[in-house]
Every structure is written in structure tokens, then in C-alpha cells.
Amino acid sequence: MELQAVLMAAGGGSRMPDLTYNTPKPMLPVGNKPLMWYPLNLLERVGFEEVIVITTKEVHKMMSTDPKMKDVKIKLDVVCIQEDGDMGTADALRHIQQKIKTDVLVVSCDLITDVALHEVVDLFRAHNATLAMLMSRAHEFTETVPGQKGKKRTGEQRDFVGVDQSGKRLLFMANEADLEDGLSIRKSIMRKHPRMHIKTGLVDAHLYCLKKAVVDFLADNKSISSIRGELLPYLVRKQFSKTTNCPKSKDDADDQAQKTIDGSTNSTELLISSRDEPLLQLAQERSCWNDHRGDMSEAYHGGKLRCYVHIMDQGLCYRVNTLAAYIDANRLAPKLFEEPAVHPSAVISERCQMGSDSIIGAQSQVADKTSLKRSTIGNSTTVKEKVKVTNSIIMHGVTIEEGCNIHGCVICSNAVIGRGADLKYCLVGSGQRIEPEAERTNEVIVGTDQLMEI
Amino acid sequence: MAESGVTDGLCNAEDIERSKTEGKELTKEEKQRLRKEKKQQKKNKEKNDENASHEGKKKKKKEEKPVGSASQPPAQPSPKAVPAPPAAVPVPASEAPAPADKPAKSKADLKAERRARQEAERASKGKKGDVGQPAPTGKLKAPPSELQPVVKRLPEHVQVDDPEVLKKLAKKLERQQIPLRSDYGYKVSLFSHLHQYSRKAPLTQQLGIPSTVIHPAIVRLGLQYSQGIVAGSNARSVALLHAFQQVIRDYSTPPNEELSRDLVNKLKPYISFLNQCRPLSASMGNAIKYIKKEISNIPSQCKEEEAKVKLLRCIERYINENIILAAKAIAKYSIEKISDGDVILVYGCSSLVNHILCEAFEKDRKFRVIVVDSRPRLEGREALRRLVQKGISCTYVLISAVSYILPEVSKVFLGAHALLANGYVMSRVGTSQIALVAKAFNVPVLVCCETYKFCERVQTDSFVSNELDDPDDLIVTRKGKTQLEQWQEVPSLGLLNLVYDVTPPDFVDLVITDLGMIPCTSVPVVLRVKNMDQ
Numbered sequence: 009m010e011l012q013a014v015l016m017a018a019g020g021g022s023r024m025p026d027l028t029y030n031t032p033k034p035m036l037p038v039g040n041k042p043l044m045w046y047p048l049n050l051l052e053r054v055g056f057e058e059v060i061v062i063t064t065k066e067v068h069k070m071m072s073t074d075p076k077m078k079d080v081k082i083k084l085d086v087v088c089i090q091e092d093g094d095m096g097t098a099d100a101l102r103h104i105q106q107k108i109k110t111d112v113l114v115v116s117c118d119l120i121t122d123v124a125l126h127e128v129v130d131l132f133r134a135h136n137a138t139l140a141m142l143m144s145r146a147h148e149f150t151e152t153v154p155g156q157k158g159k160k161r162t163g164e165q166r167d168f169v170g171v172d173q174s175g176k177r178l179l180f181m182a183n184e185a186d187l188e189d190g191l192s193i194r195k196s197i198m199r200k201h202p203r204m205h206i207k208t209g210l211v212d213a214h215l216y217c218l219k220k221a222v223v224d225f226l227a228d229n230k231s232i233s234s235i236r237g238e239l240l241p242y243l244v245r246k247q248f249s250k251t252t253n254c255p256k257s258k259d260d261a262d263d264q265a266q267k268t269i270d271g272s273t274n275s276t277e278l279l280i281s282s283r284d285e286p287l288l289q290l291a292q293e294r295s296c297w298n299d300h301r302g303d304m305s306e307a308y309h310g311g312k313l314r315c316y317v318h319i320m321d322q323g324l325c326y327r328v329n330t331l332a333a334y335i336d337a338n339r340l341a342p343k344l345f346e347e348p349a350v351h352p353s354a355v356i357s358e359r360c361q362m363g364s365d366s367i368i369g370a371q372s373q374v375a376d377k378t379s380l381k382r383s384t385i386g387n388s389t390t391v392k393e394k395v396k397v398t399n400s401i402i403m404h405g406v407t408i409e410e411g412c413n414i415h416g417c418v419i420c421s422n423a424v425i426g427r428g429a430d431l432k433y434c435l436v437g438s439g440q441r442i443e444p445e446a447e448r449t450n451e452v453i454v455g456t457d458q459l460m461e462i
Numbered sequence: 463m464a465e466s467g468v469t470d471g472l473c474n475a476e477d478i479e480r481s482k483t484e485g486k487e488l489t490k491e492e493k494q495r496l497r498k499e500k501k502q503q504k505k506n507k508e509k510n511d512e513n514a515s516h517e518g519k520k521k522k523k524k525e526e527k528p529v530g531s532a533s534q535p536p537a538q539p540s541p542k543a544v545p546a547p548p549a550a551v552p553v554p555a556s557e558a559p560a561p562a563d564k565p566a567k568s569k570a571d572l573k574a575e576r577r578a579r580q581e582a583e584r585a586s587k588g589k590k591g592d593v594g595q596p597a598p599t600g601k602l603k604a605p606p607s608e609l610q611p612v613v614k615r616l617p618e619h620v621q622v623d624d625p626e627v628l629k630k631l632a633k634k635l636e637r638q639q640i641p642l643r644s645d646y647g648y649k650v651s652l653f654s655h656l657h658q659y660s661r662k663a664p665l666t667q668q669l670g671i672p673s674t675v676i677h678p679a680i681v682r683l684g685l686q687y688s689q690g691i692v693a694g695s696n697a698r699s700v701a702l703l704h705a706f707q708q709v710i711r712d713y714s715t716p717p718n719e720e721l722s723r724d725l726v727n728k729l730k731p732y733i734s735f736l737n738q739c740r741p742l743s744a745s746m747g748n749a750i751k752y753i754k755k756e757i758s759n760i761p762s763q764c765k766e767e768e769a770k771v772k773l774l775r776c777i778e779r780y781i782n783e784n785i786i787l788a789a790k791a792i793a794k795y796s797i798e799k800i801s802d803g804d805v806i807l808v809y810g811c812s813s814l815v816n817h818i819l820c821e822a823f824e825k826d827r828k829f830r831v832i833v834v835d836s837r838p839r840l841e842g843r844e845a846l847r848r849l850v851q852k853g854i855s856c857t858y859v860l861i862s863a864v865s866y867i868l869p870e871v872s873k874v875f876l877g878a879h880a881l882l883a884n885g886y887v888m889s890r891v892g893t894s895q896i897a898l899v900a901k902a903f904n905v906p907v908l909v910c911c912e913t914y915k916f917c918e919r920v921q922t923d924s925f926v927s928n929e930l931d932d933p934d935d936l937i938v939t940r941k942g943k944t945q946l947e948q949w950q951e952v953p954s955l956g957l958l959n960l961v962y963d964v965t966p967p968d969f970v971d972l973v974i975t976d977l978g979m980i981p982c983t984s985v986p987v988v989l990r991v992k993n994m995d996q
């Protein structure tokens with residue numbers, strides 16, 4: 009087997025608490041499909057037959073009841089972990105270390121993309137890389153986010169990513185938060201790669217191909233708890249560390265050779281030596297290829313640990329972990345698939361004006377004289393007469409009484425909007441009731457028990 | 463065409479008589495057919511003399527070929543090509559190709575059948591007046607197959623412009639569940655019979671991601687071939703054998719199957735896949751033949767684990783003998799040829815030549831090297847790096863300056879991709895040019911080649927069988943401007959990126975192999991000796 013897929017679906021959605029306090033992030037509806045359906049669909053399309061899904065019990069329960077999840081033909085091996093535990097993504101990988109038999113492809117549940125996955129995996133295969141990841145140019149979010157008070161959100165920390173001239177080899181990765189006195193780059197890196205492009209406007213898609221040896225390394229190093237935050241910068245730094253580049257001592261034709269190397273210090277564990285290494289080494293020596301030119305060193309500068317990145321210029325790539333991303337994703341996700349805008353079981357009256365950009369979920373009812381433009385209506389939602397819904401996201405089980413005017417809002421599941429309400433750029437939390445004739449603009453309406461505790 | 467005429471003794475006589483009575487002149491093909499017929503008759507009388515003059519015949523056949531191929535551009539790459547009709551030379555009976563004698567006896571029935579068939583065909587076609595035309599389709603395929611002990615068909619990869627062949631290929635690949643790689647861009651008409659792929663459209667696009675049909679080691683290898691990460695004859699063979707080792711290690715015999723037969727069947731789709739990624743080299747072909755033979759020779763009572771260990775050891779031994787030790791032997795012979803004060807010219811990056819020069823330098827020979835390089839691959843830079851790293855003093859020029867630099871040169875060392883059975887050297891494109899210029903300057907040309915790269919193919923020109931690389935490699939961006947960016951839209955423009963060319967043996971003075979230093983024309987002897995060993 010070449011690659012095992014692991015889907016991380018235990019995240020809490022901590023950056024959009026208003027949406028996720030009732031619905032866990034993996035099950036948030038985007039274009040009337042649960043969020044985790046998208047990465048699963050990507051894996052299925054590409055050819056995976058099995059996925060290990062790491063999630064919480066709550067999500068697991070919701071998964072089994074959701075109709076869309078039943079459409080997923082891929083075999084799901086669900087591993088449940090504690091919800092309140094401080095399990096980072098690396099901790100989760102360590103948890104399932106026994107199941108990992110080969111190289112892994114780690115995907116996050118909030119990734120919506122139409123990338124040609126072979127581009128990332130080809131880098132991983134061709135260069136025998138330890139890590140291959142996907143990044144994309146960040147898109148500006150154009151839609152107005154409800155509840156935003158106008159100014160740009162602080163705490164948006166930039167990621168500095170350094171790539172080499174070909175744009176494929178990952179040389180440097182750090183988050184602004186970790187760089188207190190400025191960005192410092194080691195001389196050894198500059199000597200090997202004199203031309204480095206440092207980019208800040210990239211979005212990490214959280215799609216990583218990792219060698220099996222990395223998972224084994226995690227098992228021994230319990231201090232690493234997050235893939236993105238700790239493991240990745242460590243691997244990128246280790247490419248140029250002195251110990252990984254010194255020539256290895258000759259292996260005896262000894263079956264214990266592999267074990268001794270794994271048992272020794274941390275850095276050598278990542279060297280991933282296989283018994284065939286001499287033949288591969290011979291092939292590389294005889295090959296007249298080099299990945300760089302201008303200096304005297306051989307291909308890859310003799311380094312065994314290599315990290316690669318594929319940066320997407322075109323195409324869709326969203327990480328739905330903020331409200332703005334969620335809204336944008338809802339606009340664009342339906343365009344990825346050729347599905348009918350109106351679900352066959354939905355009941356739409358004839359005098360309803362529905363724009364081409366809108367979609368309506370199963371078993372919903374839309375009454376007369378309504379106007380729906382650029383909106384998403386979820387499953388089992390009732391929209392009564394004379395309602396105008398523009399640019400909004402209505403989740404499942406919502407009731408909108410007559411005469412409402414909803415513009416640019418996000419209405420969470422099971423909410424009730426009273427008659428004649430006029431909502432602009434609001435976020436109505438799950439299960440909330442908006443009184444009739446209410447006029448709200450730019451507000452976040454959630455239950456009192458969900459307000460943050462200070 | 464002429465080549466079908468050898469066996470058509472009777473019907474040709476009929477045709478010729480018919481044309482004579484109709485007042486037409488005998489066409490060239492008919493004359494040749496007449497001559498062939500006479501040859502055939504004499505041959506049947508003198509078949510006992512064949513063994514004695516075997517060598518002589520082969521040499522004369524080689525001379526005939528350059529003449530023959532001039533009159534027939536699509537020359538066949540089969541070594542026992544009967545259709546080499548010299549237009550004017552009256553060929554004595556003993557010149558008839560020796561191996562054809564044996565099958566001639568046993569296939570007399572087939573010949574008679576064929577004659578009858580062709581008579582019938584001609585009877586129906588004769589009124590249309592195309593007297594000189596034999597069955598137009600299959601002109602290259604059908605006739606020779608009857609005269610030779612081994613049926614040799616044209617390989618698929620030189621018949622890309624024939625839609626039937628493509629259909630057959632597509633069917634075969636479908637059966638093996640391997641995606642078909644589509645050709646890219648406009649092909650120059652002289653080379654439209656070859657594949658031309660784009661590096662930006664790898665075969666993995668059409669494969670599922672955890673590849674289940676093809677072993678992951680083979681997918682990785684195919685990717686490395688198509689992206690040029692593993693390039694060079696030796697490197698490709700070593701990488702191939704390494705991948706096969708992994709395949710064998712992960713292999714488990716299904717129930718009711720024998721390892722010796724099933725494993726070979728398992729390898730076939732992998733080989734097709736690698737062929738689609740990049741056409742196989744001659745050295746890879748020989749390695750595959752060796753492996754298949756070894757697998758088939760596993761006795762059926764051998765247990766699976768034992769068999770696997772045996773095969774892995776065979777692979778190790780093959781690499782050790784044919785690549786590592788051969789390199790050492792060749793280095794030892796070459797060092798005798800390198801004297802102090804020599805100026806050695808090398809072309810491109812040949813792993814063997816680099817090895818030789820490094821060894822010679824370690825043995826304290828005093829020489830300097832001139833590295834000649836050519837676009838678009840610019841492999842010479844890698845050779846330059848390796849030599850300079852050792853401490854050898856080098857000069858670097860592009861191939862356009864080779865006639866300028868040659869007066870300084872005392873020897874030329876060339877590497878080879880394969881050595882063909884008629885003594886031609888197949889190597890990186892540009893090699894024959896260097897050999898030609900060196901000949902003009904009377905500089906000795908030494909080709910270094912291991913014996914496992916010797917190939918039974920015969921080729922006299924670089925058109926018939928070659929490899930077309932990605933044409934976009936020729937596009938270069940200077941000062942931000944890419945002039946050839948829209949080359950596909952210009953209807954009269956074609957980009958050609960050839961990979962190999964053949965050097966005639968007249969330009970090569972010596973071939974240094976692990977068996978010793980031999981002249982170019984002794985290649986078929988070596989091949990024969992090797993075949994006898996096996």
C-alpha cells in the first residue's frame with residue numbers, strides 16, 4: 009500500500025465560536041453538505057478506498073445520521089478521542105500509530121479544494137521526500153462578515169514561507185508569533201540555496217504527506233503536539249541540520265542495522281535508512297541530474313531529509329476555520345459539483361423567484377412571493393410568504409415567518425425568525441428566536457449561556 | 463516493394479512475363495525480384511556451404527545494407543533483414559542470409575501457400591495495372607517473418623503514426639489497467655512515427671493516488687524517469703533493478719499459481735507502465751530479459767522464500783558484475799590509454815567516462831579535460847562539477863565550438879547508450895557530430911561501454927528509432943522574454959528535441975569494454991559469445 013489517508017475531524021472550530029457552539033465544526037453545513045464531506049469526497053475521487061477518521065463521539069453520532077455522509081462510498085475507520093482533551097493533531101497521530109503501516113496523507117476536515125492531488129503526491133514520490141504539503145494563494149474575502157465591527161481583525165498572524173528558486177522545495181517556515189526579534193535565516197541555508205523566495209500571502213491547506221518514519225518519530229517524541237505548529241517547522245529546520253548531513257557510517261549487512269539506527273538519537277531516526285539504500289545511492293551517483301547548480305555539491309546537497317511544497321495558483325482552496333471563510337466557501341462550494349440547485353424533495357411554490365446562485369436543501373418548503381438571491385437554504389427549512397433572502401446562509405431546520413427581509417446573514421440551525429423581521433448582516437445562533445418586527449444590523453445574536461466567560 | 467519479392471518466385475515470373483507482353487519495361491522491383499529468384503534457386507543447391515562462409519556473408523551483408531537502406535527509407539531494424547537488395551550488385555548465391563536457410567527448408571509449405579495466395583491477389587488486381595505493387599499493407603511486417611527463425615515485428619514505439627498499432631497498444635494497456643499517455647504538440651514530419659510526451663502531463667495524473675494496480679516503487683520510478691531525476695543508461699538500469707527488488711520482496715504467490723510464471727506476468731504491466739513514462743533503454747531491456755529468464759528458471763519445487771532470496775541475490779550479482787566490476791575493468795583498460803600530458807575531450811555526462819577519468823586522476827596520470835556540452839539538457843555541467851570536485855583541470859565549451867577546440871585535443875572519450883549489432887554506437891545526440899569532427903582532425907575516438915549494453919538491434923540512421931523529448935525544453939526565457947511561448951500557434955513551426963543519435967563505426971577507433979579493447983565491428987561476435995554462454 010502506498011499511502012494511508014487520515015482525516016483530522018476533532019478540531020473545535022475555535023475561531024468561529026458562534027457557529028460551532030451547537031454544531032461541531034466537521035458537521036457545519038457548507039452548500040448543504042457537512043464540511044467533512046468535502047475532503048472525504050476529494051479522497052474518494054482521487055482513488056482512496058479507506059480513510060482513518062479521527063473525531064469525537066459527538067461528531068461520530070452526527071455522521072451516522074446525516075444523509076449526505078451515507079453517500080460517501082469510502083470506507084471510514086473512525087477513531088474517537090476525548091472532546092475536551094488538549095489533543096493536538098500530532099497527538100492524534102501518535103494515538104493511531106499502531107494503525108499506520110505506511111506513509112500517511114493527513115487532511116483536515118475543513119479543507120475545501122479542487123486541487124489535483126497528484127501534484128502534491130508526485131513531489132512526495134519523485135524526490136523521496138519526508139514531507140510534501142499543499143499551500144495556496146490566499147484569497148481576499150469579499151463578503152461582509154456579520155458581526156464584524158468594521159475593522160480588520162487583530163491576531164491575524166502571518167506565516168512566513170521560504171521556498172527555493174523552483175518554488176517546490178521548502179526551506180523556511182515560521183509563524184510571525186514565533187519570530188520575536190525578526191526573521192533570521194541560518195547561513196548554511198543561504199550557502200546551499202542562495203536564492204530564496206519568502207512568501208507571506210499563502211494559506212496552508214493542512215494537507216500533508218508524511219513518511220512513516222515521521223509517525224514513528226512522533227511516537228518517541230511526546231513533546232510535539234501540533235503538526236502545523238511544531239512538527240512542520242521542526243522538519244523544515246532539520247533539513248539543514250548538521251547531523252543529518254554528515255556521512256553515515258557503513259552499515260554492516262546486519263539485520264539489526266535498521267533497528268540500531270532507529271534506536272539512536274532523535275535526529276538520525278528521520279534518516280529513514282532502508283536496506284536498499286546502497287542501490288539507491290548508486291543510482292543517484294550514476295544519474296546525471298542535479299536539483300541545483302552553481303556549487304560543488306551533489307543532488308539535494310546530500311541531504312536525506314527533504315520537504316516539498318506545492319503552491320496552487322489557480323483553483324479553489326479554502327480552509328473553513330473563520331466566519332469569513334465559511335461564508336465564502338458557501339458561495340463557491342456548490343460550483344465545484346454539478347448538482348441540481350434545488351433538491352428534488354424540496355417543495356417550491358411557483359411564484360418564488362429564485363436566483364441561479366441559490367441552492368435549496370432537502371425537504372425544504374418555500375412559499376409564494378419569496379425572493380431568494382445568492383443564498384443557501386438548508387434541509388427541512390420553511391420559508392413563508394413574502395420573504396426576501398439575499399446573500400445569506402440559512403442552515404437546517406430554520407423557520408422564517410412571513411414578510412422577513414434577510415440580507416447578508418448567517419442563520420444557524422433550528423432558529424426561528426419572527427414575521428416582519430429585518431436582519432442585515434447578522435449572525436443568528438443555533439436555536440435562537442428573533443422576535444417579530446425586529447430590526448437588527450450587524451449583530452451576533454446568540455444565547456446568553458453561550459456568551460464567552462471572562 | 464522489393465522485400466516481399468524473395469519468395470514470390472513463380473508469381474513474379476508471371477508478372478514479369480505479363481508486363482513484357484504488355485510492352486512495359488521491367489520496373490526496378492521486378493528486376494530485383496528476378497535476381498532474388500535466381501539467388502533462391504542457387505541457394506537451395508548450395509546450402510551445405512553456409513556454415514563455412516558464415517562470417518564472410520555477414521560482413522558482406524553489412525556492406526550491402528548502407529546501399530540498400532538508401533533506396534528504402536523505412537529501414538527495418540531487424541538484424542537479419544533479408545530485404546537489402548543491392549540495386550546493381552549481382553549477388554552470388556552464398557550471400558543469401560545464412561539463418562534463412564534453415565527455415566527455408568522447414569517453411570516450404572508456408573511459402574507455397576503464400577505464393578498461391580499472392581497469385582490469387584494478383585489475378586484480381588492485375589487488370590488495374592499496379593503490377594509492381596505487392597500487398598500494400600503490412601509491407602514491412604509479413605514477408606520477413608517467414609524467413610527468419612524468430613518473428614521480429616516492428617516495435618510499437620516506432621509506429622506511432624499508424625492508427626492500427628495505436629489501437630492495439632490502447633487495448634493492451636487497457637487490459638493491463640495502465641493509462642495511455644497522449645502525445646503532445648506538433649511533431650516534425652520526419653519523426654512523426656515516434657512518441658512525443660510533455661513533462662507537464664505525467665502519467666500519474668490518470669492513476670489513482672494510492673496506486674494499487676502498480677507497485678508504489680514502480681510508480682516512483684516511472685515518475686523519476688519522466689521527470690529526468692534518474693537519467694543515464696546505468697542509473698536507469700540500477701534504479702529499475704532496485705525497484706524490481708522491492709517488487710519481489712513484496713510479492714506473494716497467489717494460491718494455485720507458480721512463482722516462476724506468475725511473477726513474470728506481474729512484471730509485464732509494470733514494464734508497460736515504465737515504457738509509457740519513458741521509452742525503455744537498451745540496457746534496461748537487457749536487464750529485464752535477464753530477470754525474466756532468472757524467474758522462469760526457478761524450479762517449481764522451490765519454496766517461495768527461498769526463491770525470493772535467490773532472485774534478490776541474482777539481481778545483486780547482475781549489478782555487481784555488469785555495472786560495478788565492469789566499470790572497474792574498463793577503468794583499468796582505459797588508464798593504459800591515457801598518457802601524461804593528454805588533453806581528453808568528453809561529451810555530456812557519461813557516468814562511465816567520469817568514473818574512468820576520476821580513477822585515472824587518482825592513479826596520478828597528468829591530463830586535462832575538455833567538457834563539451836549541448837542544449838537543451840546541458841548535462842555537461844554535471845560532468846564538469848564531478849571532475850572539478852576531484853581536482854581535474856577542465857575546460858568547458860558548447861558543441862558549437864568543438865571544431866575550434868579540437869586542434870588542442872589528443873583523445874576523445876565517449877560514453878554510449880547502446881552498441882548496436884552492426885557496430886554503430888547509439889549515444890546522446892551530438893556524439894556522432896563530435897566523432898565526425900574528431901575524425902576530420904585525426905583525433906582518436908574511444909567509446910567506453912559495458913557489455914550489458916550491447917544490443918541485437920541494427921540501425922544505420924538516427925531517424926528510425928529514436929526518442930523525442932519534451933519540445934518545451936527548447937523554450938528559454940531571457941531577460942523576461944520568452945519568444946517561443948506560443949510556438950504551437952505558428953503553423954509552420956515545429957520544435958524537435960531529439961535524445962539519441964547513431965555514430966557509424968568508421969568514426970570510432972576503439973571500444974573499451976569489460977571484455978577488453980575491441981574494434982567496433984566485433985560487437986556481433988561478443989553478442990554471439992554471450993548468447994552461447996547463456
